[in-house]
Amino acid sequence: MNTPSSESVPVKALDPGLYIVATPIGNLGDITMRAVDVLRNVSVIACEDTRVTGKLLKAIEAKTRMQRYDDHASEDVRRRLVELAAREPVALVSDAGTPLVSDPGYRLVREARAAGVAVTSLPGPCAAVAGLTLSGLPNDRFLFAGFLPAKDKARGDVLEQLGGIDATLVFYETGPRLVRSLNAMAEAWPRREIAVAREITKLHEECRTGTPADLIRHYTAHPPKGEIVLLVGPPAEDAAVHDSDAMLRDALSEMSASKAAGKVAKLTGLDRQELYARAVEMKSQ
Structure with missing residues (x-):
């Protein structure tokens, strides 16, 4: 991958505040020049996993200090980050994609705003939006619903609640749980059109569409790996x-x-x- 060199991105002093930075979901070439500039020049990067973010920083030649921040972070860690962002620039990233979209961070943003800290969002890769564009399903109206519950009854209850919404439904799912979710959808919506988008932006990117039964047959025979965007067309x-x-x-x-x-x-x-x-x-x- 050819990453922007330190000479190709203008170095400038960043104002204090919290910078929400979208990072690649697979292909490192998707990082924006603005994201590179911010990640190189903030005082600290709050991230889910320092090992994952460390690989990205190495690729873009950034030596910025990292601070682990995930769903298990304490209130004290969050308070210190907000206090620092009031004086210096602080970035928030997730392991991949746009922070806060089914990722930790909304409490940090809320507390920063409540404290009068400037919050800036840098748009970029988002698996939900990329999956929607690949699917060919109606995209004038869609609902992002995150991950379905792991337990069968709770999963069925969520599908029942969402079944009548006149919009394309967008979920995140994992490879090991995909067929179970498709089975629940087959019971709830046997005639709805479903799309499974996986390996988005990577070499083996795939988007397969069909009825739940079609997709159950395929993915039972070909178990998928990795994270998946699972989309359901609106009621016809x-x-x-x-x-x-x-x-x-x-x-x-x-x-x-x-x-x-x-x-x-x-x-x-x-x-x-x-x-x-x-x-x-x-x-x-």
Whole structure:
């Protein structure tokens, strides 16, 4: 990788404050010149893992002091960083991508703002946005929902809560948990279009789309590694309306109108009360 040399980026004194710096999610060439400038010239870099950030600093020829700051950092560490940022420039980075997007840091930003410390955000790589652009799913409206819960019931509850939202849903997931999440989606939304984006910006970047069942078959046979962006297309309302009568008839053959309406609402994202009224009408015919 060709990184900016110390001569190619203008060295200037930075004002005191907290600088939120996005870092590459895979390809080191994605770092911005502004990020290089800031990381070289702040007094300290607050980071999740000094080993990970240390590799980046070596690549950009920066010798800045690092301070570990993650979800387990104490209030005292956070207070000291805010106090330092009031006098000197301090950077906040995550291991990869944009800090605070499903990463630690929001408490530090809140306390810095409350203390009157200037906060500056340097835009850059973000896996959620990169995955959205790769997927081909509607992107005029999307909801980022972070990582799904690890436990089956909690995961199912979250999917049920989000099922009716008319937007593309964006999750982060890990390779070992991907098929379990896809199985939960197959139960909740068997007809929704799903995209799995992985190895983003790296040599083997991949974005695979299909129904949950399609993707379960593929990733059961080809277990993925690393971190993944998992995207779910919005409810296809027209198709859902077209299919809902058939789905209600199937459900009514084995359960009450109320339960049938609840089941179809969960699968399609349609209004439960409207489905219940339709189910009652169908039962009376």
